[in-house]
Structures are given as structure tokens and as C-alpha cells.
Amino acid sequence: MSGDSERTVAPGVVPAPCASKVELRLSCRHLLDRDPLTKSDPSVVLLQQAQGQWLQVDRTEVVKSSLHPVFSKVFTMDYYFEEVQKLRFEVYDTHGPSGLSCQDDDFLGGMECTLGQIVAQKKMTRPLLLRFGRNAGKSTITVIAEDISGNNGYVELSFQARKLDDKDLFSKSDPFLELYRVNDDGSEQLVYRTEVVKNNLNPVWEPFKVSLNSLCSCEETRPLKCLVWDYDSRGKHDFIGDFTTTFAEMQKAFEEEQAQWDCVNAKYKQKKRNYKNSGVVILADLKLHRVHSFLDYIMGGCQIHCTVAIDFTASNGDPRNSCSLHHINPYQPNEYLRALVAVGEVCQDYDSDKRFSALGFGARIPPKYEVSHDFAINFNPEDDECEGIQGVVEAYQNCLPRVQLYGPTNVAPIISKVARMAAAEERTGEASQYYILLILTDGVVTDMSDTREAIVRASHLPMSVIIVGVGNADFTDMQILDGDDGILRSPRGEPALRDIVQFVPFRELKNASPAALAKCVLAEVPKQVVEYYSHKDLPPRSLGGQTGEAGPSSAP
Missing domain, CATH: 2.60.40.150 (C2 domain)
Known part of the structure; x- marks a missing residue:
């Protein structure tokens, strides 16, 4: 090496x-x-x-x-x-x-x-x-x-000390504090070491954060040991004193405003009859933060509502032609159906009513055959939902012969439509429903400027957008919508609050199993769900039990 x-x-x-x-x-x-x-x-x-x-x-x-x-x-x-x-x-x-x-x-x-x-x-x-x-x-x-996967919290601690022993001949001590966890076998594991406060017998150390697992293995009565040292640049630090406590004791003492401990040097205590301490260490602040996982929210009753949006523009080719991306072959599902089923079968396990909103864009639709960019593929504008993923498949197959594939490829209207539902959900102030919009398209969107604006607005709402590129088009320009390479901004320069878009070219996964396809397409959704509710400081609705039937019966 x-x-x-x-x-x-x-x-x-x-x-x-x-x-x-x-x-x-x-x-x-x-x-x-x-x-x-x-x-x-x-x-x-x-x-x-x-x-x-x-x-x-x-x-x-x-x-x-x-x-x-x-x-x-x-x-x-x-x-x-x-x-x-x-x-x-x-x-x-x-x-x-x-x-x-x-x-x-x-x-x-x-x-x-x-x-x-x-x-x-x-x-x-x-x-x-x-x-x-x-x-x-x-x-x-x-x-x-x-x-630390099972850990759901971290603690923020702030220590200071008063009247520490002066270990330096020509100046005051340069104290730092070490916090150790005592393991089951009696060994001590360093949890945190503060910075050195120079020439000060009453140091105030910077606050620090540590996971509950690191601090005490999530056992609040586990012994913790604090040691205070006088820093030496040669590494020969002088011991000032120590004390032992527990996280449970820290919390109780802090609540009672009595969070201070004598910093004791055992050698001095043995030698000096009137020895009391080598200073006092004070817990100036203690904040316990709970960090909830994706499964916490799902098991707390949060539903995942999925909307599917399908590209019906003319560039897909005439569905009656076997070369068309929309061609219906009873023995070989087309790319739209494969992506739809792979993702939908995962999402429906997290929605108690198992109903999907199914929309189309870029087609002329009956009765007047005017171009629409957000029509219900079941042709029921009052209720665009279908029963389960199979209901979406049937609606798609029934819709194809009734519409005229046209254009352009505008997706901003559908993003805005789902965003309106998400905005209504946001106003409830609960972690009860999160929206996923799955857009299946064969080309780069035409209304890129409006799409960027719609995504930036949607980044403040409980929703994620997944775009699957179907066919062999050049999707390079679509990568701009996926914030992995930098923060997406609206045409006005406003940055997205969160990265809510995942773009996946289907051709890179066409030979993969449905499970692998779903895993890739849905990879970022759990993180996006947690990011949104954490930003809003919304806990799971109920950690004790489910409020609905939805659950991770088939985790992605």
C-alpha cells in the first residue's frame, strides 16, 4: 500500500x-x-x-x-x-x-x-x-x-467548569473534557473529546451532538465517566479530576437545575484531609432529539398515495405498429407497462385503499379531441383513481384506442395538479399522507422552464417526483431535474428546498428484474419522506400502532 x-x-x-x-x-x-x-x-x-x-x-x-x-x-x-x-x-x-x-x-x-x-x-x-x-x-x-440503525435519537450536550485546579506554573490550566461510556466488560469507550480552552480555570466548552447509541448504547442507566485534563502540547496531559454519572441522572439533574458534579482527583482525596474537589463540572445544556425513520412514519399510519402520469405524445409511435412504445403485445408487456407494474406493486403496499390516480398527457382526447396535459385515463374527471395497479393497466389499455397521440411533452400541469393535493395535506399539520408522482415519458420535456418552477414549489410539499425515461431518446437534459448533481433552481433562481426528483432511464434497467427496477426507481423515496417531515418537525402520528391498514408488507 x-x-x-x-x-x-x-x-x-x-x-x-x-x-x-x-x-x-x-x-x-x-x-x-x-x-x-x-x-x-x-x-x-x-x-x-x-x-x-x-x-x-x-x-x-x-x-x-x-x-x-x-x-x-x-x-x-x-x-x-x-x-x-x-x-x-x-x-x-x-x-x-x-x-x-x-x-x-x-x-x-x-x-x-x-x-x-x-x-x-x-x-x-x-x-x-x-x-x-x-x-x-x-x-x-x-x-x-x-x-446504529435502530437508534432513533441523539443528544446535544454542553459542559462548563468552575474553579478547576491550576496545573501550570506560569499560567492557568488549558482544560479539556473527555466523556467515556463504560461497556459491559468494564472497558471504557471514548464518546467525545472537547476542544481545549486555553489559560482558563472556568472553561465553557462548545456544545456537541452524539447519538444515544454512542453515548450509552441506548441504555440510560449505563455508567458514564467524565475526565478533565490540563492539555500539554507534548501529549503528557495533567489529570485534573473525574466523576461518574449516567444519562438518566444527567436528565434528572438538568430538569431540577442541579446538574453539576464534583471533579475529583482520587490521589488528592487520599492525601489531603480537607480536600473537597478539583473543581466543579456543570451540564449547562441538554437537548434530546428524536430522529424518526421511514418505517416510523409508515408504521405510524402515514399513507403513500401514488399518481401515475403516462406520456401519450406522437413520438411514441402509432400503438398499432409493433415498433411503437405503446404497442400492446399480450405476450410481452411494453416498457410503459413494465415500469408501471414494477413500481406500482411496491407503492400499493403502503396505501390502505390501494387506489392510484392515473393521468395522461400530450394527447387529443374525446369528445372534442383537444390537446390535454392532465386527463384521467379512465375518462372520469370527477374520479381519476383506479383500483390497484391492475386497474391502472386496464385503464391504460382501454385508453389507447380512444385518444390521438399528439404533443408537446408538457409535464408541469400534472406536477402542479398533484402539488395541489399535497398542499391540502400539508395544511393538516400531520404526517398522514405523502404523494409520489410517477411520470413515464419517451422524451425530454418541452416545458422545462415551467417544470423546474413546479418542482421547486413542490419541494416544500409532502411529495416526490419519479421520472422514468422510456425508449432510446437522449435524456441528457432530464438529468438537470434530478438534484444529485447540484441544487435545482427555478428560472427565477429560487433553489429547491429538497431534492425530490429521481430520474431513471428505463433502457439501463430493461434487462433487470422487476424488484431491481423498483429498488432503483424508489431508492430515494424513504429519505425524501423523512427529510420532509423532519424539516416540518412532524413526528409520526402514532408510534404505538397503525392507524390504517397500510404497512410495509413488501418493503422496497
Whole structure:
């Protein structure tokens, strides 16, 4: 392994939401000492392989002057059971400012493995290797994995202290605080390390956030240990004192406005008869935040209402011709039907009445054969819903001979129509109904400006838009609607509040199974649902039980 390999910072790609969340904690032992006068100042770079290239994911803080560092920084990864996720950990003696990498960093060794290996072992220790596979002395790296998928909250804590012991001869102490979780086997796991407050015996440390799983393994009575140190640039920090508490005790004391603990140095307590403490640590703020998952909302009674919009423009070809994208072959469903059924069969499991709104656009419709961009394909403008996905299929097949394929390809009217329903839902102030609009089209939309405007407005509402490109057209311009490559903006420059559009060219998945197609098309929906309700600060309606019949009977 080479330490001088070019490291590329990974772009801000949003991971698929169905993965499990895993936290990785790192420590090293017996690192090589590359500094002539002091010990190494190590940090670890995490890289992940994507398409044969190593991309930098994140970097730990720098632990000054230490050959046995325990890093406070926690890496949060998405774990997919079905994928081989290759990781690389590179340890450097860091010389850059504030832990930033620079050309002068000394490579202390690296280790490659898969995330699956770490998860399977939970705690994995491997030797660090230099270039050409040589051992870096006795250097090792330990990676501890914790599954936080079931965690539904995090806590924000803020500590300060008063009258700490002065450990410095010519100035005041430079205190920092470490918070440890005591594990079942009695070992202590570093949860968080604060910044150093220079020359101050009454420090106020910056607030920090930590998941409940990290803090106490979601067990509020698990012992927690706080240690206060006087920072030393050579790594020989002076111990000021410590205390033990629990998260349950923290909450109770904070509510009663008595959240302070004596910071005790056991050696001083034994030696000094009148010794009371080495200062007092105060919990200045405690905020508990609940983070709800997609399944929390679904199991709380949130319904997913699906609207299907089908392109009936002339570019699809005459349905009577076997080359038409709308050709009905009883033995081989066309691309519209395949995409419709694959996505619809998943969505209908989350809607208690199993009814789909089914619309068409770009056709001349009876009786006057005027062009319409949002007509009910069952020709009932008062009730455009069909019974289940099979009802949509039948309405589509009955509609084809009755309309004239025309144009242009305008989708803004249908987005606005669904947005009006979503706006009415938003006014209820409950997480009760979320809307998915599935648009099936054979070409780039004609009204791109109006479509961008409609999507930006819809990004404030409980809805997502999925566009499936059918056929072999050049869909390059459609990628602008999918916010993965940057924030979508309206023609007036207003940014979308959330990325609510997923664009998928069907030709890339035409040989895939219906399950694989549905997984790809619906990959971003759970994240979008959670993002919307979290932004609105709306909890699930009922976490105790379902309010309707809908449920994840066939999770995507």
C-alpha cells in the first residue's frame, strides 16, 4: 500500500436510504515515531473504493504527540449486506494546520479491508503496512463497529467548569473534557473529546451532538465517566479530576437545575484531609432529539398515495405498429407497462385503499379531441383513481384506442395538479399522507422552464417526483431535474428546498428484474419522506400502532 497515492475527495453523493447505519471508531497502537524531537501527531484518513478508484470519505482529528492514539472522531457509514464495500485506512503524522492534509505528512502505515469484515467481527485489529506490504513495525489499527440503525435519537450536550485546579506554573490550566461510556466488560469507550480552552480555570466548552447509541448504547442507566485534563502540547496531559454519572441522572439533574458534579482527583482525596474537589463540572445544556425513520412514519399510519402520469405524445409511435412504445403485445408487456407494474406493486403496499390516480398527457382526447396535459385515463374527471395497479393497466389499455397521440411533452400541469393535493395535506399539520408522482415519458420535456418552477414549489410539499425515461431518446437534459448533481433552481433562481426528483432511464434497467427496477426507481423515496417531515418537525402520528391498514408488507 502506498501512502503517496493520490487521494480524491468524494463528491457529496447522497447514499440510498435503505442501508443500515454503522459507526466506526478508531484507535492505534505502537505507531512509528517520525518526529525527531517529539512523538508523531497522528490522524487517520478513511477512503472507500468506487469504480476502481479510492475516494476520501473523511478524516479524524489529530491527536498530538501520541504513538497510541484513541480518536474521538466517529465515522458514520452506510452498510449494504449485498455489496462488497472496500475501505482503506491510512495513518499519517500530520504537519498541516488544524489537521488538514499537506504534502509534508508522513505516511505511518495503512490497512485495507471490507466494511463487511469489520461488521462481522465488531472489533477488528490489523497490522499497519507500509509500501510494498512491509510491516510498519509493531503498529496496529483497531476499528470498532456499532450498528446504529435502530437508534432513533441523539443528544446535544454542553459542559462548563468552575474553579478547576491550576496545573501550570506560569499560567492557568488549558482544560479539556473527555466523556467515556463504560461497556459491559468494564472497558471504557471514548464518546467525545472537547476542544481545549486555553489559560482558563472556568472553561465553557462548545456544545456537541452524539447519538444515544454512542453515548450509552441506548441504555440510560449505563455508567458514564467524565475526565478533565490540563492539555500539554507534548501529549503528557495533567489529570485534573473525574466523576461518574449516567444519562438518566444527567436528565434528572438538568430538569431540577442541579446538574453539576464534583471533579475529583482520587490521589488528592487520599492525601489531603480537607480536600473537597478539583473543581466543579456543570451540564449547562441538554437537548434530546428524536430522529424518526421511514418505517416510523409508515408504521405510524402515514399513507403513500401514488399518481401515475403516462406520456401519450406522437413520438411514441402509432400503438398499432409493433415498433411503437405503446404497442400492446399480450405476450410481452411494453416498457410503459413494465415500469408501471414494477413500481406500482411496491407503492400499493403502503396505501390502505390501494387506489392510484392515473393521468395522461400530450394527447387529443374525446369528445372534442383537444390537446390535454392532465386527463384521467379512465375518462372520469370527477374520479381519476383506479383500483390497484391492475386497474391502472386496464385503464391504460382501454385508453389507447380512444385518444390521438399528439404533443408537446408538457409535464408541469400534472406536477402542479398533484402539488395541489399535497398542499391540502400539508395544511393538516400531520404526517398522514405523502404523494409520489410517477411520470413515464419517451422524451425530454418541452416545458422545462415551467417544470423546474413546479418542482421547486413542490419541494416544500409532502411529495416526490419519479421520472422514468422510456425508449432510446437522449435524456441528457432530464438529468438537470434530478438534484444529485447540484441544487435545482427555478428560472427565477429560487433553489429547491429538497431534492425530490429521481430520474431513471428505463433502457439501463430493461434487462433487470422487476424488484431491481423498483429498488432503483424508489431508492430515494424513504429519505425524501423523512427529510420532509423532519424539516416540518412532524413526528409520526402514532408510534404505538397503525392507524390504517397500510404497512410495509413488501418493503422496497
